[in-house]
Amino acid sequence: MSSAAEFAAALALFQRGDLAGAERALRTLTARAPGDAQAVHLFAAVLHAKGDLAKAAEWFARAGALAPKDAAVAFNHGAALAAAKRHAEAVDAFARVLVLKRGDVQALLARGVSNAALRRHAEALADYDAALAGGFDRPELHANRASALAALGRYEDALAASVRAPADDVGVLFAKASSLQALERHEEALSVFDRLLVLRGDHLGARAGRATALASLGRAEEGLAEIDAVIARQPERVDHWSRRGYVLGVMNCDVEALTAYDRVLAATPDDADAMYARADVLLVQGDFEQGFAAYEARWRVRGAPPMPNGDAPVWLGAEPIEGKSVLLQWEQGFGDLFQFSRLASVLAARAGKVYLQERPQTLALMRSLGGVEVIDARAPAPRVDFRTPLMSLPLALGLRVENIPARIPYLSAPPEGVAHWAAQLGARARRRVGVCWTSGGRGARQFWRRLDRAALAGLLEAEADFVSLQYDVGAEKDLLRARGVRDFGAATADFAELAALISNLDLVITIDTGVAHLAGALGKPVWVMLPHHCDWRWMRERADTPWYPQARLFRQTRFGDWDGVIAAVHAAL
Numbered sequence: 001m002s003s004a005a006e007f008a009a010a011l012a013l014f015q016r017g018d019l020a021g022a023e024r025a026l027r028t029l030t031a032r033a034p035g036d037a038q039a040v041h042l043f044a045a046v047l048h049a050k051g052d053l054a055k056a057a058e059w060f061a062r063a064g065a066l067a068p069k070d071a072a073v074a075f076n077h078g079a080a081l082a083a084a085k086r087h088a089e090a091v092d093a094f095a096r097v098l099v100l101k102r103g104d105v106q107a108l109l110a111r112g113v114s115n116a117a118l119r120r121h122a123e124a125l126a127d128y129d130a131a132l133a134g135g136f137d138r139p140e141l142h143a144n145r146a147s148a149l150a151a152l153g154r155y156e157d158a159l160a161a162s163v164r165a166p167a168d169d170v171g172v173l174f175a176k177a178s179s180l181q182a183l184e185r186h187e188e189a190l191s192v193f194d195r196l197l198v199l200r201g202d203h204l205g206a207r208a209g210r211a212t213a214l215a216s217l218g219r220a221e222e223g224l225a226e227i228d229a230v231i232a233r234q235p236e237r238v239d240h241w242s243r244r245g246y247v248l249g250v251m252n253c254d255v256e257a258l259t260a261y262d263r264v265l266a267a268t269p270d271d272a273d274a275m276y277a278r279a280d281v282l283l284v285q286g287d288f289e290q291g292f293a294a295y296e297a298r299w300r301v302r303g304a305p306p307m308p309n310g311d312a313p314v315w316l317g318a319e320p321i322e323g324k325s326v327l328l329q330w331e332q333g334f335g336d337l338f339q340f341s342r343l344a345s346v347l348a349a350r351a352g353k354v355y356l357q358e359r360p361q362t363l364a365l366m367r368s369l370g371g372v373e374v375i376d377a378r379a380p381a382p383r384v385d386f387r388t389p390l391m392s393l394p395l396a397l398g399l400r401v402e403n404i405p406a407r408i409p410y411l412s413a414p415p416e417g418v419a420h421w422a423a424q425l426g427a428r429a430r431r432r433v434g435v436c437w438t439s440g441g442r443g444a445r446q447f448w449r450r451l452d453r454a455a456l457a458g459l460l461e462a463e464a465d466f467v468s469l470q471y472d473v474g475a476e477k478d479l480l481r482a483r484g485v486r487d488f489g490a491a492t493a494d495f496a497e498l499a500a501l502i503s504n505l506d507l508v509i510t511i512d513t514g515v516a517h518l519a520g521a522l523g524k525p526v527w528v529m530l531p532h533h534c535d536w537r538w539m540r541e542r543a544d545t546p547w548y549p550q551a552r553l554f555r556q557t558r559f560g561d562w563d564g565v566i567a568a569v570h571a572a573l
Contacts, residue, residue: 417500520548
């Protein structure tokens with residue numbers, strides 16, 4: 001029998017599913033004709049079909065050497081390597097296909113899958129996008145794109161891609177739920193995780209994600225049970241321990257949360273997310289020494305803004321500062337500015353010259369800060385010896401709970417502004433109280449700290465003349481009008497104007513937002529209403545705070561219980 005006839009017979013056996021017969025025939029043929037690329041390629045395909053992936057990859061490589069211009073051989077070699085989880089080699093094989101057959105959409109898709117398996121998500125997305133541009137507009141492609149986009153932190157794009165993917169694809173559902181969770185849309189994320197678990201009840205990643213969604217929705221005990229069940233199955237996964245740390249943190253179980261984060265960092269010392277989360281727990285316990293050192297990881301967490309740039313070296317306290325010039329660069333929210341700007345004056349007492357770079361809304365107010373030259377962040381920065389991001393100043397100055405500068409006030413409103421708002425408000429009939437009940441931004445912490453409409457209505461029942469300190473009262477405008485609350489809205493967009501308004505009040509009652517820190521810095525009596533799990537700077541259980549001696553703290557005793565807080569505020573009034 002000729003080689004062609006032997007090959008035809010072996011191919012027929014393969015096509016009928018007789019893999020053993022095809023293998024016997026091809027062993028004989030390839031032994032006699034080792035240079036027959038067609039026979040070697042078919043033998044590799046038989047081995048692949050049998051599941052002998054290592055041998056299949058070896059024989060596909062032989063076929064590729066015999067037929068170096070055959071794109072099909074190169075593709076099948078890549079597929080065997082990918083099936084054997086040898087993805088780096090698979091990527092190289094698919095690259096050869098694309099040299100031989102430019103723009104081949106199947107090779108692009110397959111290379112994208114291998115790149116994703118190697119966590120090269122940007123390269124994977126580029127492959128998927130090239131396949132899409134080449135006309136491969138198939139649901140499985142959109143499923144892969146959704147997963148890659150979610151892994152890259154492009155969560156809105158991932159959600160858009162998931163719409164065009166199969167609705168019951170487990171990978172798509174996981175990418176969608178993870179994206180919703182990253183966007184702090186926890187109720188929706190929980191719903192999608194639950195749908196996924198109906199399809200695949202053993203999907204531990206979905207159960208782990210579900211744990212943090214539950215905690216973010218105030219169901220932390222359920223979340224802890226869920227993540228503990230996952231860890232029992234996969235104790236080696238450090239991301240599960242990070243989630244456990246988060247859930248325990250929400251429960252205010254700080255020591256256990258630290259233990260979880262320490263376990264993560266023992267395995268992955270450069271995990272910035274775990275380091276930053278650990279900093280939060282250390283700081284809430286009052287361990288400023290370790291806490292502010294770990295807080296420097298904030299620049300490396302996923303989705304974090306870059307550190308402010310500049311030509312001067314960053315000063316974190318190591319170099320002598322006497323006689324040197326330092327530029328303090330703004331970062332984070334306005335509340336952080338109002339709270340930590342007190343340290344600029346401390347630095348000014350040691351350094352030769354201190355500049356504070358600030359935004360338009362705060363320029364006029366911050367120019368009341370002693371010993372510091374405040375400059376517009378939109379203008380060119382001055383030449384200095386050092387620069388320091390504002391929230392790195394506690395680390396640089398060795399701040400501790402016992403040495404928090406408590407010279408209050410350290411900010412003041414312009415006298416002409418105070419006089420203007422005195423005229424606007426008119427004569428007092430009762431105690432005049434400023435109120436702030438919501439904050440901008442997304443996130444579980446933002447959601448926890450906001451008063452709902454019922455809680456706000458309850459607060460406004462107190463005997464006082466209330467003044468809104470909100471820039472935008474939103475849907476509560478009708479409630480404020482009904483309760484006679486004065487609202488000046490956009491007239492207080494500049495913080496110097498807001499400070500002048502606050503200076504004319506007897507008391508400020510606010511949630512944890514920038515208004516609390518502004519009132520505190522102005523020396524105004526301020527009552528802060530805190531969620532059960534609150535920001536580290538308010539520490540735990542205290543009714544007072546070393547940051548503002550004139551402040552009182554009113555805390556939820558259980559998650560979401562604003563009624564108890566409002567009752568305590570009424571009693572205090």
